[in-house]
Amino acid sequence: MKKQFRFGTWLALTMALVLLLAACGNKNNNNGASSGSASASPSASASEPASPSASDAGGDAEALKGKKIALIMRLNTGTFSAQYVDGVKKQVEKFGGQLTVIPSDNKLDVMATNLDAAVTQKYDGILLDHGDAGALTAGVDKAIAAGIPVVAFDSGLTNAGVTSIAQNDQKMAEQTLEALSKDSGGKGTIVKIWVAGFPPMESRQIAYKAFLDANPDIKELAAFGTADGAQLDAQTRTEAILKQYPEKGSITAIWAAWDEFAKGAANAVKQAGRDEIKIYGIDLSDEDLALIQDPTSPWVASAAVDPASIGQVQVRYLYQKLHGDETPPTVQLDSVYVSRDALPTDKKVTTADLSQYVDGWGASDTGNTDYLKALEQSVGAK
Template sequence: MRRWKSWFVLLIALLLVSGCNEQDRVSGKPGTGPDAPAKSAVTPPGNGSAEIPEKLKKPLKIAAITQFSIGTFSSQYIAGLTEQVKAFGGEVQVYNADNDLSKMASYLETAINQKVDGILLDHGRADALAPGVKKAVAAGIPVVAFDSDLNIPGVTVIDQDDYSLAWNALRTLAQDLNGQGEIVYIWVAGYTPMERRNVMYEAFRKRYPGIKEIARFGTASANTALDTQAQMEALLRKYPNKGDIDAVFAPWDEFAKGATRAIQQAGRTEIKVYGIDLSDEDLQLMQAPNSPWKATAATDPADVGRLQVRFLYQKIAGEPVPQVYSVQPHLVEQRLLTSDQPVSMQDIGKYIPGWGQSQAGWSPWMNKLIEANKK
């Protein structure tokens, strides 16, 4: 019975990945940036008119409420979000809750009382935010959330397809180890994307029984990368011999950065690191001589922010917007970053086809709205 249950969990997890990948295949192929021209539309473009909707002919006030702003992924996401709102002629107020859900709920209440035109949520938990989100919807304020467990009619929730992100990284780890080895898992509970990634990790352990977890740790703080580095250094002292640890799975780039630096400083670069998320800082670490960071699964954080804004503007315009949407992830392997010059987020699309090219959420009138608001 126990064996049957294990395989059932694995089957469900793999079906989740299959379903997410099927949804990903509907993405278009535009240029990048907040003013990328719309060549095709993934979501229904309303009446198909290129005329700017009446509600968008005045500058909109948007509230962006984030659970935390730890790490470079968050800063790039906010940059993309802000960039797109400004390209549309709007104003955005960013509220950072510093990982305090009660503060996040309070900021949501503030945005509602200020009668903003739209609300963007980044992370957060439904048990803390659902009452405020329902209040916003009742007040006629559109809401689009990112990486949240909200499930409220009329509220669009986008994510990075965390199941596929995790499986892509884990499958690469398994292949590189040939299905055998001892690994370290760096993870923290309490965050929706982390919980989803952990589903795939548990399925991975059943799929590859020859790969054993010898240690697990992880904390989220204002200095996550430094804390992780210290914890990894202590673990390396506990396992001092080559072959004691074969790889590290770190489903957040702040974890991967800390683990990579600890391994480099200890001279234990035989240990391979596999992560999730990507930034310029991460790319520098991956491209360093003898870097242990072999692969990471990621989406373009700035592109995610831009997409979230486009969905919100479509909602304000009265156009149909999907209830859920998963952004297509990519696997970035160290071996693919072959260049005489360091590869950055600016030019990674040359090495990873489709990177940062989401066409979702474009409507014909958006081009005209951008042109009307160019300074």
């Protein structure tokens, strides 16, 4: 009986030991499966996210290639627009994408129709240039609802999900008007060439009005301007003003709120031999720089942001959206003041080398990210 009891006890202990070992083995196997998983544990992911590696950036880059981008423009006129479009095109190409430029002949209803068509055609991303909130808000909402990201330049849009790129338009107006006041000794009569209905123009007008209020000895003699045939219209109407005020000294300066206006006015003033009149403009292109450098030209200075750089920054924020990043609602680009006095007299300067003479001009890294740099490298390597 004792032997039978001892045997039963031994057997029970043996079975318990076997079950215990089996349980330990299962526990170890489960731990092994957890440590080999690709996802981090909840505690690790909640504490501090891992920094993206080079391979992560490379994967992001591959996913962003081949995007179809639409650039919808209100108008595509002048050398500033040409250099802006060139900046957009080159940046899209560097990201391995395809750009379609869609001008709208300075007609907001046509621009709105073009926007609707781009949504219907399912472009991967949409860029807008010099639009208007009243005309485009509904179309932009359609694009966002369809999952198509939108980044606008100088369009005054406030739709949720849109990033609006803008030059510091009030600052540009202030820079040129302050120079005008300084050069004229704070007194004189001026002509304003400006056009309503464009968000950047409206912002520049705010600074202009404040300038007149702060400088009572500077009087506005005339104001005009149109976006249709801007340069020729500015030239024709400046010629008429010069005939209306033929006496030298009757017009101190012309303030042109767009470089197309400045070019037209400069032609008229130069042909009339009114070398006492100085012109101060806004925006800058290679053609504009040549006129400012010309000692016989009345156009002496301009405030601007590099137009190609604007296009590059706009594309970067669009690709951030395509990547799924949350981008800021507004991005403002600071301008620089470029005067003839700052430029060499023995060589021609272009926007490509202007940074050698004017601090703050040139390519901007705004909107760039590690994965966008990796994308450029990946596209460039092929």
